[in-house]
Amino acid sequence: MSNARKHGRTLLRWAKSRLAALFAELKPSASPWARKKRGFCARVPLIGLVACYALPAVSAAQVSEGDATPLNSMVAYREFIKYPPESRPLVGANWDLLNPWSVDAATLPMIPTRITAQVESMRRAGVAEDEAWRGVTLPAALPKYRFELNTAVLAGTRHELKATLTFMPDQAGGPAPQVNITRAELVGDADFGSPALGAVPYSCQAGNATCTFRWRAPAARKEYWGVINLVVTANLVGSTDELVMRQSFYSSPMTAGKFTGQFQERLENGSLVIDAGVNVTSRMACFVSSNLYSIDKGLPSQHVERRLIVDPSMRSIAFTFFGKIFRDYGHEGTFRLQDLKAQCENLHYPPEWFLDSVAHKAELQALQARPPAAKEPSRIYFDYNDYSYTTRKYSSSEFSDREWQSAESTRKLTLYNRAAGELASPSLETLKKELRQGREPSP
Amino acid sequence: MRALAIATLCAALGWLISPGISQAQSLTHNILLIHGRSDSSNEQFGVFTTDQHQYWSGSPVTADGHVYFVQWDAWNRKFDDTTCPGGQCIIQNAVNALCDANNNQECWIICHSAGCSAFENYLAKSNYCCNSILIAHVMAASSAAGGSEIANTLSWVGHTIDQSLTTGYSRGAYNHNNMQGVVVRGFGTTHNTTIPACLFFPGQSGSGLNPDCNLCGLTGARHCADGAVALHSTCGHNRAASFQDCNSTLAPHTDTAGTYSFHGWWITDHECNALGGTGCNWSGPFSSGTNWNASFKTYNVDHGGGANDALAEYSAAPYALCP
Numbered sequence: 001m002s003n004a005r006k007h008g009r010t011l012l013r014w015a016k017s018r019l020a021a022l023f024a025e026l027k028p029s030a031s032p033w034a035r036k037k038r039g040f041c042a043r044v045p046l047i048g049l050v051a052c053y054a055l056p057a058v059s060a061a062q063v064s065e066g067d068a069t070p071l072n073s074m075v076a077y078r079e080f081i082k083y084p085p086e087s088r089p090l091v092g093a094n095w096d097l098l099n100p101w102s103v104d105a106a107t108l109p110m111i112p113t114r115i116t117a118q119v120e121s122m123r124r125a126g127v128a129e130d131e132a133w134r135g136v137t138l139p140a141a142l143p144k145y146r147f148e149l150n151t152a153v154l155a156g157t158r159h160e161l162k163a164t165l166t167f168m169p170d171q172a173g174g175p176a177p178q179v180n181i182t183r184a185e186l187v188g189d190a191d192f193g194s195p196a197l198g199a200v201p202y203s204c205q206a207g208n209a210t211c212t213f214r215w216r217a218p219a220a221r222k223e224y225w226g227v228i229n230l231v232v233t234a235n236l237v238g239s240t241d242e243l244v245m246r247q248s249f250y251s252s253p254m255t256a257g258k259f260t261g262q263f264q265e266r267l268e269n270g271s272l273v274i275d276a277g278v279n280v281t282s283r284m285a286c287f288v289s290s291n292l293y294s295i296d297k298g299l300p301s302q303h304v305e306r307r308l309i310v311d312p313s314m315r316s317i318a319f320t321f322f323g324k325i326f327r328d329y330g331h332e333g334t335f336r337l338q339d340l341k342a343q344c345e346n347l348h349y350p351p352e353w354f355l356d357s358v359a360h361k362a363e364l365q366a367l368q369a370r371p372p373a374a375k376e377p378s379r380i381y382f383d384y385n386d387y388s389y390t391t392r393k394y395s396s397s398e399f400s401d402r403e404w405q406s407a408e409s410t411r412k413l414t415l416y417n418r419a420a421g422e423l424a425s426p427s428l429e430t431l432k433k434e435l436r437q438g439r440e441p442s443p
Numbered sequence: 444m445r446a447l448a449i450a451t452l453c454a455a456l457g458w459l460i461s462p463g464i465s466q467a468q469s470l471t472h473n474i475l476l477i478h479g480r481s482d483s484s485n486e487q488f489g490v491f492t493t494d495q496h497q498y499w500s501g502s503p504v505t506a507d508g509h510v511y512f513v514q515w516d517a518w519n520r521k522f523d524d525t526t527c528p529g530g531q532c533i534i535q536n537a538v539n540a541l542c543d544a545n546n547n548q549e550c551w552i553i554c555h556s557a558g559c560s561a562f563e564n565y566l567a568k569s570n571y572c573c574n575s576i577l578i579a580h581v582m583a584a585s586s587a588a589g590g591s592e593i594a595n596t597l598s599w600v601g602h603t604i605d606q607s608l609t610t611g612y613s614r615g616a617y618n619h620n621n622m623q624g625v626v627v628r629g630f631g632t633t634h635n636t637t638i639p640a641c642l643f644f645p646g647q648s649g650s651g652l653n654p655d656c657n658l659c660g661l662t663g664a665r666h667c668a669d670g671a672v673a674l675h676s677t678c679g680h681n682r683a684a685s686f687q688d689c690n691s692t693l694a695p696h697t698d699t700a701g702t703y704s705f706h707g708w709w710i711t712d713h714e715c716n717a718l719g720g721t722g723c724n725w726s727g728p729f730s731s732g733t734n735w736n737a738s739f740k741t742y743n744v745d746h747g748g749g750a751n752d753a754l755a756e757y758s759a760a761p762y763a764l765c766p
Contacts, residue, residue: 073578073579073580073625073626076624076625076626076693076705077624077625078624079624080572080623080624080705081572081624085572085573085621085623088620088704091699092699093681093698093699093700093701094620094681094704095681095682095701096614096619096620096681096682096703097618097620103610103611103614103615103683104610104682104683104684106592106595106610106643106645106683107645108592108595108596108642108643109596109642109643111596111642116597119597120597129593129639129670129671130638130639130670133638133639133642134638138638142642149611152611152614152615153615171660171661172662189606190602190603190606191603227606227607227609227612246595246596247595248595248606248609248611248612249611250611250612250615287568287617287618289618305618305621307568307570345525345568346525347525348525348526354525354568355570356570356574357535357539357569358539358543358545358574358575358576361536361539361540361543364532364535364536364539365536365539365540367527367532368489368527368528368532368533368536369527371526371527371528371532372526375520375524375526375603378521378523378524378525378531378616379523379616406573408572408573408574409572409573411575412572412573412577415544415575415577416577418470419470419549419577419579422469422470423762423763423764423766424763425762425763428506428507428762428766429506429761429762429763431506431507431762432504432505432506432761432762432766433762435504435505435506436504436758436759
C-alpha cells in the first residue's frame with residue numbers, strides 16, 4: 001500500500017545511479033569513457049552507429065533531476081526490450097495470463113425488473129446514472145447472485161459453457177433466498193440486432209441455491225458470434241416481482257484454425273523453441289500465446305504472445321522462450337507448455353495493414369471514410385484446446401544470457417533520448433509556468 | 444576539428460540506419476484527448492483541434508503543444524471495433540497521423556474512461572515496440588479498461604459500447620500487460636454516489652481501508668468506485684475484485700497484489716514517486732483541488748472528476764513533463 005514511502009530514499013539513490021548509467025551509455029559525449037566510445041565509433045562505424053546516433057541530444061551536464069520523468073519513459077521502454085516483445089517472464093502475480101480463459105465473477109444484486117425499467121427510462125431521458133438510482137425505491141432487502149463461468153470465451157462449437165449461478169442472501173449469514181427460475185435463454189450480439197437464440201438447459205441443486213447452465217454453439221453461424229447474454233428470469237418465493245439475472249460471454253463459433261497437439265522442441269541461439277502443430281483455415285492477423293511452466297520449480301516461467309499472420313499453408317507456429325529469462329529467473333530442468341490460445345482480428349482489410357499500420361496509414365485513413373455497411377464482432381479464435389507438452393531436461397548453461405537486441409528498438413531508445421533532451425528548455429518551462437498562472441508570457 | 448569530423452561521420456551513419464527519422468527538426472508535441480462513453484448523436488468522428496463533442500471541461504495548458512480531440516463513436520461501437528468510427532480504427536488512425544517520429548511528432552495521451560479501453564486496446568495490438576510511433580505519457584483518467592460492474596448488470600439496456608465495457612469483455616479483448624514499454628499512469632477515482640457504489644461494485648471489510656471509498660451496509664465494508672467504474676479498473680489491477688488503492692508495476696515497484704505490467708498511478712517515477720522530498724523536483728500532483736489521497740494513490744473525485752484532474756495535472760505539471 002505504501003510502496004512509495006518504503007522505498008523512499010533508496011529509490012532516489014538508485015534512480016540517480018541508474019540514470020547516470022543510462023546517460024553514460026546513450027550520450028557518448030558525457031564522460032571520458034564516452035569519448036573513448038566515440039573514437040571506437042569512428043574506427044568501427046557499423047558497430048558504432050547506434051551509440052553515435054545519440055550525439056546530437058543533450059549532454060549530461062544539461063540534465064537535471066527535472067528531466068527524470070521523460071527519461072523514465074525511456075527507462076521503462078529499455079526494461080521492456082531487455083527481452084523480445086513476444087517473450088515475457090511469467091510470475092504468480094500474472095493472474096490474467098495464468099488463467100487466459102477466465103475473468104473474475106462479480107456478485108450483483110437481484111433487482112426487480114420493474115425497478116431497472118424505471119432506472120433505464122430515466123437514463124434514456126438524460127438523468128445521470130446515480131440520480132436515476134436515487135429516484136427509485138429499492139426493496140428493503142436485495143438478495144445477490146453470482147455467475148461463475150468455466151470460460152469467458154467459447155472458442156469453437158465443441159467448447160462448452162458451464163455457468164454456475166449461486167444465490168446469496170442480502171446480508172452474510174442470512175438464509176439463502178428461495179428462487180424459482182422461470183426461463184433461461186440466450187440473446188445474441190448487438191452487432192446483429194441482439195437476436196433471441198433460444199432456451200438454455202439447466203439444472204438446480206437441492207434448495208435451488210445453485211443452478212448450472214450449459215451451452216455450446218449449435219453451429220458455426222454468425223448469430224452465435226460475439227457477445228452472448230445468458231438471461232435468467234426468476235422470482236423469489238412469495239413475491240410477484242420478476243427478477244432478471246444476466247451474464248455475458250464471448251462466443252466464436254467460427255474459428256480461424258486449431259492446434260493439433262503435436263509439438264517439437266529445439267534450442268535456437270540459446271532460447272527454447274517449441275513448434276506447436278496447427279491447422280489453419282483462414283488467413284488472419286492473430287495473437288497466438290502460450291505459457292511455459294518450470295516443472296522442477298513448480299512455477300510459471302514464461303509467457304509468449306506472437307503477433308503474426310496465420311495462413312492455411314502453415315503447419316506449425318513457433319513459440320520462442322527466451323534464454324535470458326531462464327537465466328535471470330534461475331529456471332532449468334523440464335518445462336511444460338500449456339494454455340495455447342490464438343485470438344484473431346476480424347478485419348475488413350488485409351492483415352498486413354493491421355500488423356504494420358504505420359506503413360499502411362494512408363490506406364487505412366482512406367478506409368475511415370468508407371467503413372463496411374454491416375457491423376461484426378471483432379474477434380475470432382482458434383478452437384479451444386487443453387493440450388500440454390513436456391520438454392526434455394535443460395541445464396541453465398544451455399540457455400543464453402544475452403539481452404535481446406534489435407535495430408528497431410535501439411532506434412526507439414534513441415528517439416526517447418532525443419525527446420527527453422528537447423524537453424530541457426528553461427525558456428519554455430518559464431512560458432508554461434506563466435501560462436498556467438494566467439499571466440501574459442514574458443516577451 | 445577531428446571531433447567534429449567524427450561526430451559528422453557518426454551522425455551520417457546514424458542517418459543511414461534510420462532513414463525516416465529526421466534530427467534536423469524539433470519534435471512537435473501533440474496532446475491527444477480520447478473521450479469515453481458518451482452519446483454520439485451529434486458527434487463528428489476523427490481528430491479535431493476543438494472539442495466538437497463538448498466532452499471535456501477545457502483544454503490542457505501547453506507551452507508549445509498542439510491539442511487534438513480524438514472523437515470515436517463511444518455509443519454505437521465497441522472500443523475494439525476495427526471499423527471506423529469504432530475505437531480501434533479512429534485511434535489507430537489518429538496515432539499514426541499525429542505521433543509518428545518519422546514526421547517529428549511525439550504524443551501525450553490523456554484518455555478518460557472507455558477512451559482508455561480503446562487506447563490500450565490499440566497499443567496492446569500495435570507493434571509500438573518496433574515502429575516509429577513515439578508516445579511520451581499516457582494519463583489514464585478513471586479508466587474503464589478493466590470493465591465496469593454496471594455494464595455487467597445493465598449492458599442489455601444500454602448501447603453497443605456497453606457490451607464491450609463488461610468486465611469479461613474488457614479484460615478479454617487484449618493483453619493488458621502488453622503496453623510495449625509505454626507506461627500507463629492511472630487516476631484511480633473513489634468519489635461515490637452511494638447507491639451504485641454499494642449495489643454493484645466489489646467491497647471489503649477489515650482494517651486499513653480507504654476512507655474515501657463508500658461505506659456500505661452495517662459491516663463497515665468499503666466499496667471503492669467512482670460511480671461508474673471501480674478501482675480494479677481505474678488502477679489497472681489484473682483482477683476484477685475489491686481494491687482499496689492503486690499499486691504499481693513501474694520500476695522499482697513490483698506489485699505482487701495484481702497490477703498489470705507497465706501500469707502505475709499518476710505520477711510515480713524513480714526520482715520523486717509523487718511524494719516529494721529532498722531534492723525531488725517531481726512532487727505531483729501539481730495542481731490544487733485534485734483531492735489526491737497520497738496513502739492510497741487515489742483521487743477522491745467522481746468519474747467525470749477524473750478527466751478534470753487529468754487536464755489540471757497536465758496543465759500544472761512542469762514543461763519537461765507535460766509540454
